[in-house]
Amino acid sequence: MTYPIARRSLALLAGLALAPAALAASGRKPTGPAMPMPDFTIYHLEGRRSERIVWLMEELEMPYKLVFTRGDLGKSMAAIRALSPVVPMAPTVQYGDQILVESGAIIEMVLNRHAGGRLQPALASRDYPNHLMWMHYAEGSLAARLFSDYRAWLTAPPAARSPLVDSEAVVQFAEDFLGAHPWFGGAEFSGADIMMMFPLNVATSLNIVDVAQFPKVAAWKTKIEARPAYKRMLAKARPDGMIGNLRVLPKHAPAGPRTPPPAAKP
Numbered sequence: 001m002t003y004p005i006a007r008r009s010l011a012l013l014a015g016l017a018l019a020p021a022a023l024a025a026s027g028r029k030p031t032g033p034a035m036p037m038p039d040f041t042i043y044h045l046e047g048r049r050s051e052r053i054v055w056l057m058e059e060l061e062m063p064y065k066l067v068f069t070r071g072d073l074g075k076s077m078a079a080i081r082a083l084s085p086v087v088p089m090a091p092t093v094q095y096g097d098q099i100l101v102e103s104g105a106i107i108e109m110v111l112n113r114h115a116g117g118r119l120q121p122a123l124a125s126r127d128y129p130n131h132l133m134w135m136h137y138a139e140g141s142l143a144a145r146l147f148s149d150y151r152a153w154l155t156a157p158p159a160a161r162s163p164l165v166d167s168e169a170v171v172q173f174a175e176d177f178l179g180a181h182p183w184f185g186g187a188e189f190s191g192a193d194i195m196m197m198f199p200l201n202v203a204t205s206l207n208i209v210d211v212a213q214f215p216k217v218a219a220w221k222t223k224i225e226a227r228p229a230y231k232r233m234l235a236k237a238r239p240d241g242m243i244g245n246l247r248v249l250p251k252h253a254p255a256g257p258r259t260p261p262p263a264a265k266p
């Protein structure tokens with residue numbers, strides 16, 4: 001499937017950045033002329049992290065080709081394995097003649113080279129460090145700790161919270177930020193919001209944390225779900241809803257303070 005090129009995308013394809021006036025109106029600083037986008041193919045698994053890249057391209061209204069076998073994760077994965085046999089992961093993208101993995105890196109690369117200042121705060125702004133932190137936190141701390149708890153709790157449901165930074169803590173950190181900012185990009189929606197949606201959905205849909213404890217995250221998800229580009233992504237990349245669901249945890253760790261680690265011996 002190749003998705004049609006919106007009028008704005010034609011300008012980007014031709015290597016033109018957004019007009020300075022448009023950038024000023026959006027509160028962004030131009031980062032320099034956008035580079036022309038080479039052919040871009042997203043190898044996808046329905047309901048998985050590759051949705052981030054489809055969503056990014058829909059937000060930017062840039063053209064891409066989407067490859068997956070509808071309703072068949074095994075066949076979709078076989079196409080990825082043929083391209084990247086050592087680390088068959090979704091997303092895998094073909095960018096010109098390069099094969100790339102890691103959703104965060106793919107998003108940063110597309111934004112820095114091809115988005116002309118859109119979907120990331122200006123480098124000198126206060127929002128930029130936060131945006132970049134959430135871009136990396138989504139996989140580096142949030143997804144990593146959620147899936148590590150999930151695997152452990154599937155076999156041995158916990159009686160108490162771990163003394164280590166656990167799933168509740170990593171989601172609480174996001175909840176606290178959203179108490180003070182409308183988006184993970186700060187004042188405006190950014191690539192960081194795209195990165196954060198998948199692990200925050202995993203956290204509650206698999207019952208790794210108690211959804212009732214995180215009302216700011218819930219309100220942010222409602223805003224995300226109302227975005228036209230998110231809806232277009234769902235229609236194209238998840239046409240039949242979630243498939244091949246992971247098992248929902250029967251119980252997550254009880255809420256409450258973490259057990260302090262034992263005092264270090266002198």
Ligand SMILES: N[C@@H](CCC(=O)N[C@@H](CS)C(=O)NCC(=O)O)C(=O)O
Nearest residue numbers: 048049088089090091102103104139
């Ligand atoms: N950190 C990577 C994670 C990619 C990843 O693990 N994707 C999952 C789907 S959500 C996958 O392909 N899993 C298959 C496997 O690990 O064997 C990213 O953000 O792109």
